[in-house]
Amino acid sequence: MEKVTLLHVAEAAGVSVSTASRSLTGKARQYRIRSETERLVREAADRMGFEPSHVARSLRTQRSGLIGIVVPDISNPFFAAIAREITIASEEHGLSVILADSRETTSREATLVQQLQSRQVEGLVVCPVGETDRHLRQLENATESVVLVDRVFPSLSISTVTSDHESGAFRATRELIRRGHRKIACLQGRPGTLTNDERIIGYKRALAAERIAFRTSRIAGDHFSEDSGYRASGQILDTQPRCTAMFAFNNQIAIGALRRFAERRLSIPQDLSLITFDDHPLAEFLASPLTVARQDAASLGKMAAKLLLSQRSSSNRRRSQTVRVPVQLIRRQSVGDIKSG
Amino acid sequence: MEKVTLLHVAEAAGVSVSTASRSLTGKARQYRIRSETERLVREAADRMGFEPSHVARSLRTQRSGLIGIVVPDISNPFFAAIAREITIASEEHGLSVILADSRETTSREATLVQQLQSRQVEGLVVCPVGETDRHLRQLENATESVVLVDRVFPSLSISTVTSDHESGAFRATRELIRRGHRKIACLQGRPGTLTNDERIIGYKRALAAERIAFRTSRIAGDHFSEDSGYRASGQILDTQPRCTAMFAFNNQIAIGALRRFAERRLSIPQDLSLITFDDHPLAEFLASPLTVARQDAASLGKMAAKLLLSQRSSSNRRRSQTVRVPVQLIRRQSVGDIKSG
DNA sequence: ATGAAAGCGCTAACAT
DNA sequence: ATGTTAGCGCTTTCAT
Numbered sequence A, B: 001m002e003k004v005t006l007l008h009v010a011e012a013a014g015v016s017v018s019t020a021s022r023s024l025t026g027k028a029r030q031y032r033i034r035s036e037t038e039r040l041v042r043e044a045a046d047r048m049g050f051e052p053s054h055v056a057r058s059l060r061t062q063r064s065g066l067i068g069i070v071v072p073d074i075s076n077p078f079f080a081a082i083a084r085e086i087t088i089a090s091e092e093h094g095l096s097v098i099l100a101d102s103r104e105t106t107s108r109e110a111t112l113v114q115q116l117q118s119r120q121v122e123g124l125v126v127c128p129v130g131e132t133d134r135h136l137r138q139l140e141n142a143t144e145s146v147v148l149v150d151r152v153f154p155s156l157s158i159s160t161v162t163s164d165h166e167s168g169a170f171r172a173t174r175e176l177i178r179r180g181h182r183k184i185a186c187l188q189g190r191p192g193t194l195t196n197d198e199r200i201i202g203y204k205r206a207l208a209a210e211r212i213a214f215r216t217s218r219i220a221g222d223h224f225s226e227d228s229g230y231r232a233s234g235q236i237l238d239t240q241p242r243c244t245a246m247f248a249f250n251n252q253i254a255i256g257a258l259r260r261f262a263e264r265r266l267s268i269p270q271d272l273s274l275i276t277f278d279d280h281p282l283a284e285f286l287a288s289p290l291t292v293a294r295q296d297a298a299s300l301g302k303m304a305a306k307l308l309l310s311q312r313s314s315s316n317r318r319r320s321q322t323v324r325v326p327v328q329l330i331r332r333q334s335v336g337d338i339k340s341g
Numbered sequence C: 001a002t003g004a005a006a007g008c009g010c011t012a013a014c015a016t
Numbered sequence D: 001a002t003g004t005t006a007g008c009g010c011t012t013t014c015a016t
Helices: A006-013 A017-024 A035-048 A054-061 A077-092 A106-118 A134-141 A165-178 A194-209 A226-239 A251-263 A297-313 B006-013 B017-024 B035-048 B054-061 B077-092 B106-118 B134-141 B165-178 B194-209 B226-239 B251-263 B297-313
Strands: A066-071 A096-101 A123-126 A145-149 A159-163 A184-187 A245-248 A273-277 A291-295 A322-325 A327-330 B066-071 B096-101 B123-126 B145-149 B159-163 B184-187 B245-248 B273-277 B291-295 B322-325 B327-330
Touching: A006 A017, A006 A035, A017 A035, A054 B054, A054 B106, A066 A077, A066 A106, A077 A096, A077 A297, A077 B096, A096 A106, A096 B077, A096 B096, A106 A123, A106 A134, A106 B054, A123 A134, A123 A297, A145 A297, A159 A165, A159 A194, A159 A297, A165 A184, A165 A194, A165 A245, A165 A273, A165 A291, A165 A327, A184 A194, A184 A226, A184 A251, A226 A245, A226 A251, A245 A251, A251 A273, A297 A322, B006 B017, B006 B035, B017 B035, B066 B077, B066 B106, B077 B096, B077 B297, B096 B106, B106 B123, B106 B134, B123 B134, B123 B297, B145 B297, B159 B165, B159 B194, B159 B297, B165 B184, B165 B194, B165 B245, B165 B273, B165 B291, B165 B327, B184 B194, B184 B226, B184 B251, B226 B245, B226 B251, B245 B251, B251 B273, B297 B322
Parallel strands: A066 A096, A066 A123, A123 A145, A145 A159, A159 A322, A184 A245, A245 A273, A273 A291, B066 B096, B066 B123, B123 B145, B145 B159, B159 B322, B184 B245, B245 B273, B273 B291
Antiparallel strands: A291 A327, B291 B327
């Protein structure tokens, strides 16, 4: 099955490549192609199973019709939801999406971004690993439009959209405090990332508001992963036995903690309260339905798409915008009351 | 920021494009480029921020270094796991992956496959919606290597990998029967798909083995979706009140059923038993940890990658292979005993 | 109403 | 050890 090119179709239809091209790309009217001729070309193309080469077209037009998305973990429902919204919006604009998973690895993220760029993507959405922004600096003056989502870098002059992490964490922590908890541990994600550090700030602010001392020893964990959640919760259990509540900084971390609690036969909220950043489709059906600070992933995705597509068309490319999306506290049953005193 | 091409780099380094190309693509040795020259080119490229155009390269070499994956729903952990394994294996072979989500829509699937083909992908893995195979027939004699996964079409001469659905469903149903259930409903997926229909066969075979009559009225549902699971479970509850167990044909359907049960204040397994096809990372932490017929998504992905990559290199392109992956029954607590009599 | 031809950026014969 | 050039398949300007 050798490939059929436009030239083959043109020959079969007895016309030139230009006429063939114009007939097949809907420019027949514009170029006053006889409708009879157009029909001939279309039929030939169909008959021969012609598939235009997007590669050649992209090279010629300098447009790929492609949007690139890079996420740290596509199996995390949070990122899947973001990617989905961007995909839907892009398709509405006749663009297709290519999705890449950096697997929480900065070097892979750098490679993927480069690859996407050299595929001529017209837009690029990156949910960065967040560790460092060195490899993203070049995006500041990229030809394609770029949006950073979630673990963004405010120092870069690139449009960003992320949740209001500080306020979300503040409210989550305050919820715990209101229910009588004073010794609250954080199962954090990757330190140094905006999302992690802002959540820490929110947590501290809530403690301070109630004059509860902050203790470094109540913070554990190093990645936004199930494994980190598992290790961190074990560490807290071992070293801070008087903690009555834990605050998991994302859904993966929460799963790790859940695994640890199950292993130690600890039940929630009787033995320990748990509050989590990020909701999950199954969160309400868990043995103890999770109380969460819910990020609106769909809104994050929609906003990212909006910025991306508006930058693409209009001239406000160089104006980098910043969007914050509110976080919603959803009370379920994983937080219990502590009798004061 | 106009784009820097190889020509610019070559000029800056004071060499020809060919020398520049060879220096940058690691062919310096092969072409006996002076290492001094090579360094010059590399430095110029770095300094100027040269990004080679993959598009031009693909057009010239007729190779894209791209593998395409199409799945019906990337936010389903089952498909995410498959995609991940294929991605990992592909990257090991220096290929990058472009992932597309058909959102359970055949027409979108057809478009995506076409798009990927015209981007010159060297390999294509499709997890079809499964409704019809018309749009996939042309893949039988495609130039790139193709593998179908999950809801495959055995009638096509394309390599396929899928689970042993019949045996999985047989064992799931038998488990229910052994625990004393006789009136067992199926919350099915999309009828007509291989995975659905083979599971129905397994279910019927298990009933027959115990001389339990099969009733069409105990089958409900029409899609592999949460919504279908929600509707189907409602229908069964309303029309088949004496059913003591339900068999959900995938994890999404199970979530829908869970939602329905919660709404009706039905608890599992006290009021009703539930068994599910597909495991889920959170399945064990649910209020009633799910007993499941677990598909080995990682193996499915690995096998698909293996077939894909072996077809690509070797000459056994035209030999289409079929792989079946075993399904494992995992007993947790969502299935309870019914006293006989 | 259609054709010829240039050229997108790269690689790889084929020269030196 | 390096340069020249053809050409991948398409779109589009410029002719006619």
